[in-house]
Amino acid sequence: MVAISVFFTISLALATRWLPLALCQELPDSMTLGTDGPADQEVTGFHINHVGLNVRNLTASKEFYGTVLGMRHIITIQYTPSYSLTYMGFAQGGRNGTGFQTGAELLAQKNNVDGQIKLFYFSDSENALPASTKQTNTFANIGLVVPDVQAAQDWFERHGVKIIKRIGETIVPADSPLANATNIGPASTSDAAQRDAVVLGLITTDFENILFLEDPDGRCYETLRSTAVNGGLAQSDQTYTARQPAQTASKAAERDVVSRQSRDRDIEVHESFCSRQIKLSYRARYSNPLLN
Numbered sequence: 471m472v473a474i475s476v477f478f479t480i481s482l483a484l485a486t487r488w489l490p491l492a493l494c495q496e497l498p499d500s501m502t503l504g505t506d507g508p509a510d511q512e513v514t515g516f517h518i519n520h521v522g523l524n525v526r527n528l529t530a531s532k533e534f535y536g537t538v539l540g541m542r543h544i545i546t547i548q549y550t551p552s553y554s555l556t557y558m559g560f561a562q563g564g565r566n567g568t569g570f571q572t573g574a575e576l577l578a579q580k581n582n583v584d585g586q587i588k589l590f591y592f593s594d595s596e597n598a599l600p601a602s603t604k605q606t607n608t609f610a611n612i613g614l615v616v617p618d619v620q621a622a623q624d625w626f627e628r629h630g631v632k633i634i635k636r637i638g639e640t641i642v643p644a645d646s647p648l649a650n651a652t653n654i655g656p657a658s659t660s661d662a663a664q665r666d667a668v669v670l671g672l673i674t675t676d677f678e679n680i681l682f683l684e685d686p687d688g689r690c691y692e693t694l695r696s697t698a699v700n701g702g703l704a705q706s707d708q709t710y711t712a713r714q715p716a717q718t719a720s721k722a723a724e725r726d727v728v729s730r731q732s733r734d735r736d737i738e739v740h741e742s743f744c745s746r747q748i749k750l751s752y753r754a755r756y757s758n759p760l761l762n
Contacts, residue, residue: 500671520557520586521612523689524599528556528591530686535587538629539614544576544586552594559586601688603634603647606657611682611690619681619695626683634690635682642669648682651690 497503509516525531535541535558544557561571562583580586602609616622623637634647642649644665649655654665681693 498674500674517584519581519584520559520588522588522590523687524590524592525687526595526599527686528554528589528593531589531591532556532558534631534686535589538626538631541587542571542573542576544573544580553592554590556589556591557586558589559583599687601684602651603684603688603690604650606650606653606655609689610651610653611692614691614693615696616693617696619679619693622693623681626681632684633681634684635680637681638678640669640673640678642672647684647688648690651682 523531532543536543541558541560544559546554546556548554557577557580559576559580561569561576562579600607602611619637623633626633635642642652642654644654644662645656649665650657654668659665679695683691683693685691
């Protein structure tokens with residue numbers, strides 16, 4: 471009897487967690503839900519392993535990807551005195567080094583994991599390598615997921631990272647680095663009305679809560695809040711604060727307010743998509759005192 475009770479309790483918990491999202495049918499006109507079926511079995515095992523980046527300053531790039539983003543140096547191959555290739559990646563026991571792995575352990579799994587960066591460095595290059603934030607090209611941005619976007623913004627600012635759109639900002643000037651990176655800059659369109667329409671569209675997709683920054687070579691990084699933790703919530707501020715003991719209580723309180731406001735916005739967005747029954751389920755999950 472106890473086993474049956476436990477089974478139904480777990481089933482109800484899973485239903486409460488996933489059904490509000492799975493059953494939402496009414497999306498805004500600007501969104502098209504994917505309808506692809508299973509991929510061909512011939513591509514089983516395919517995955518994006520790494521992104522290769524040309525860099526102008528290897529030392530600065532390793533500092534950014536290592537110290538600021540928390541990636542670990544896996545291996546550097548020096549092909550000639552002026553040309554090298556450096557692999558960096560996150561420890562697979564946890565994000566940003568929370569599960570430590572040596573360089574040898576990371577190298578052993580190099581071809582089996584995702585999200586790695588490969589830095590191509592040619593010290594004698596005669597190419598200025600214009601970044602997409604300066605000149606629109608086929609590269610737009612790399613997506614970074616963090617537990618707390620406000621805390622991440624504070625971290626980046628303390629490390630001197632160039633931020634091109636802060637949390638809360640919704641304006642994208644025509645000649646801004648973000649406009650260039652997202653293909654709506656001067657080189658892409660002279661039609662201000664069309665560009666403004668794109669920006670208005672962006673605002674409908676939580677654009678206000680997304681942070682954009684540049685790496686040392688001017689590449690654009692889009693920074694998003696994780697959503698698959700604690701049943702759809704971002705990782706708690708308490709967990710993040712525990713890894714930042716030097717932060718003051720006031721800072722933690724400020725982040726808590728931002729996190730709760732963001733959570734409330736999430737609820738409002740999902741409620742606009744869902745039926746009344748699903749609204750109640752979604753509200754019930756967020757009213758759980760363990761999640762507040």
